Amino acid sequence: MSDSIDIELSHCGKRYRNVDVLNDVSLQIKRGEFVTVLGPSGCGKTTTLRIIGGFIIPDEGQVTIRGRNVTHLPPYRRNIGVVFQNYALWPHMTVFEILAFGLRIRKLAREEIARRVDRALEMVRLTGLKDRYPRELSGGQQQRVAMARALAIDPEVIILDEPLSNLDRRLREDMRIELKRLQRSLGVTMLFVTHDQEEALSMSDRVVVMQSGRIQQVADPRTVYERPANSFVAGFLGSANFIDGDVLAIEGNERGRVRLAGGSVVDAYAPSGVRSGDKVRVIVRPEWMLLRREPSPVAANEFSGVVREVIYEGAAVRYGLSPDDGSDTLLFLQERSNADVLEPGDKVRINVSNAVIAED
Amino acid sequence: MSATQSLQRTEIRGRGLGVNAGELLGRSSVFLPFVFVVVFFFIPMGWLVATSLSTHEIGSPPEFTGTLEHYARFWTDPFYLETALWTTIKLSVLSTVFALLIGYVLAYYIAELPPQRRGLITSMVVVSLAVNIVIRIFGLNVLLMNGGLVHSVFGLIGMPRIRIMYTELGVLIGLIQIAVPYVVLPLIGVIAAIDPALKEAAASVGANRYRTFWAVTFPLSLPGVVAGTLIAFTLNAAAFAIPALMGGGRVRMMGMMAYEQAAIQGNFPFAAAIGISLTILSLLITAIYLFVVSRTFRTLR
Ligand SMILES: Nc1ncnc2c1ncn2[C@@H]1O[C@H](COP(=O)(O)OP(=O)(O)OP(=O)(O)O)[C@@H](O)[C@H]1O
Ligand SMILES: [Mg+2]
Numbered sequence: 107m108s109d110s111i112d113i114e115l116s117h118c119g120k121r122y123r124n125v126d127v128l129n130d131v132s133l134q135i136k137r138g139e140f141v142t143v144l145g146p147s148g149c150g151k152t153t154t155l156r157i158i159g160g161f162i163i164p165d166e167g168q169v170t171i172r173g174r175n176v177t178h179l180p181p182y183r184r185n186i187g188v189v190f191q192n193y194a195l196w197p198h199m200t201v202f203e204i205l206a207f208g209l210r211i212r213k214l215a216r217e218e219i220a221r222r223v224d225r226a227l228e229m230v231r232l233t234g235l236k237d238r239y240p241r242e243l244s245g246g247q248q249q250r251v252a253m254a255r256a257l258a259i260d261p262e263v264i265i266l267d268e269p270l271s272n273l274d275r276r277l278r279e280d281m282r283i284e285l286k287r288l289q290r291s292l293g294v295t296m297l298f299v300t301h302d303q304e305e306a307l308s309m310s311d312r313v314v315v316m317q318s319g320r321i322q323q324v325a326d327p328r329t330v331y332e333r334p335a336n337s338f339v340a341g342f343l344g345s346a347n348f349i350d351g352d353v354l355a356i357e358g359n360e361r362g363r364v365r366l367a368g369g370s371v372v373d374a375y376a377p378s379g380v381r382s383g384d385k386v387r388v389i390v391r392p393e394w395m396l397l398r399r400e401p402s403p404v405a406a407n408e409f410s411g412v413v414r415e416v417i418y419e420g421a422a423v424r425y426g427l428s429p430d431d432g433s434d435t436l437l438f439l440q441e442r443s444n445a446d447v448l449e450p451g452d453k454v455r456i457n458v459s460n461a462v463i464a465e466d
Numbered sequence: 467m468s469a470t471q472s473l474q475r476t477e478i479r480g481r482g483l484g485v486n487a488g489e490l491l492g493r494s495s496v497f498l499p500f501v502f503v504v505v506f507f508f509i510p511m512g513w514l515v516a517t518s519l520s521t522h523e524i525g526s527p528p529e530f531t532g533t534l535e536h537y538a539r540f541w542t543d544p545f546y547l548e549t550a551l552w553t554t555i556k557l558s559v560l561s562t563v564f565a566l567l568i569g570y571v572l573a574y575y576i577a578e579l580p581p582q583r584r585g586l587i588t589s590m591v592v593v594s595l596a597v598n599i600v601i602r603i604f605g606l607n608v609l610l611m612n613g614g615l616v617h618s619v620f621g622l623i624g625m626p627r628i629r630i631m632y633t634e635l636g637v638l639i640g641l642i643q644i645a646v647p648y649v650v651l652p653l654i655g656v657i658a659a660i661d662p663a664l665k666e667a668a669a670s671v672g673a674n675r676y677r678t679f680w681a682v683t684f685p686l687s688l689p690g691v692v693a694g695t696l697i698a699f700t701l702n703a704a705a706f707a708i709p710a711l712m713g714g715g716r717v718r719m720m721g722m723m724a725y726e727q728a729a730i731q732g733n734f735p736f737a738a739a740i741g742i743s744l745t746i747l748s749l750l751i752t753a754i755y756l757f758v759v760s761r762t763f764r765t766l767r
Contacts, residue, residue: 159666159670160669161666161669180669180674181666181669181670182668182669182670182671182672182673182674182678183672185672186670187670188666188667188670190663190666190667192661192663194661194663194664194666194667195667196664196667196668196681196682196686197686198685198686198763207668207671207673207681208671208672208673211671211672211673211677212672255667255671256670258671259671259672
């Protein structure tokens, strides 16, 4: 049961005036999963969500909700809860009327409606405001009402388009936790659109990374961050150094040895498909390196360089490093523990503790 | 710091002019419109009220005596009540209702168009307003007169050739035609400004197009409905050109009757009494209308 697929997109495409906005998008979301769609502005996140909601009919492909082909079904016959970015609360209705509207359409008895409205409000921890109009609520409260409206109809899945982006930072972080708690306790399937990578990484069971209408990677947060499929994913989630190199050897267990442009050799994660002799890009995140002061013997996965820039950020220090072999400046991030803060001009050994060969 | 600076500046200005310059400007910005309203509205209105309370003597100017005889004449004579008063109420209310029905459908259609085409069609509506009312009425004449287009088409499809021109129906059609653009214009703006997400939200909880319209679009368009119908109603209640040109002297509305009394009979006090009665009547109907609407729908509160 828990393995049943709630939402399935297969080979969905959408064009506007011959411009591909969505290209061969396929995705399966399991019951009870929390999946985020992450990507830069204009990459097609909202389009994907609206195709699931039924507000856009795809030019090709098929949408299946709980095994039912809904591709050409209008939104009002899909039973999908939708939370809109600007909440879209009807300004002429009270909170009670807003939540009851969908239940009245379902022709439920008056007491049943009252009961379900109360329950939905309890879920979002918003009781006692039933007679307020949306304009009489704070942004956070409006957000909860929008959430409760989607929950009240007891939907098969809930889709949310950047529901937290209109809240201030503190509230946004609180709401993240609360939304996640709610989703987990109800076991409801949620598809959540965001362009905030922190949101995506901290909340999701799986993250869908999109770029220009195509899915780039679908995986759990750790995998998309630590094993990015390509340089776009690596660069979009957090920061990354990209270093050109040649694959010297592939050793079993998806490990490979790569000679970087400057001549140093490092170990790196090699996705299947990478062959010895390939010209590749190696992804090294700023926190995947260690610095040691010279002089010290050169160890494996190490090369020397000079500190060029130091940016003190409190919890961490960010450095710009120039490798001695003349290759491009690298970004390095050091958590502030007991380590010294280095000075520009300091000579260091750069130890690459983790690296990933990009698939592109 | 900037607060103290500006404080100092006002003080200096205040000493120099004897009055605070900003205050003077503030006062005059209320004062000028006030003067305008008094000169161009209250004085003529007062004069009209005074005239309506004056005695009428053929050959001599009205003399103010405070008499209510003209009002008594209008409000007690069944001739005036049945022909003028009732015709006026009936035609202005009916024409407003029909103009709203036609205008709403039009405005809804126009508001859903893509923005560029919406602009084009909206400007066509505005242009239709710019055409002189007499010219518009002649246009209607061509359509509606005996032997005109509508008449011929009715004949062709075998319907009885009913007479339209110079009947109440003709006047009603004329009033509707004049009123529709006034209903359409405010409505286009109001309907187009409704956030599409509000309709999508209704669809997401299961409302079909019909349900969405009555639960979301219509209530949110009420300010436009009220604005448009109020303009249409006040215009048509005071209609003069249409009953005069399309009623052929048979359809008597109060505006026209006041004109006849003043220009043909020379009875200015009675004409003024009809005019004031018409104004009070319009205000009364408007007040009832607004009361009922705001009781029924909360959107306007
Ligand atoms: N109705 C439309 N007509 C033409 N182009 C459209 C239309 N709707 C969306 N697009 C285009 O499709 C692309 C994807 O749009 P979409 O709204 O899905 O982006 P998004 O990923 O949600 O971006 P954002 O983060 O800014 O919300 C954009 O380039 C947009 O310009
Ligand atoms: Mg979007």
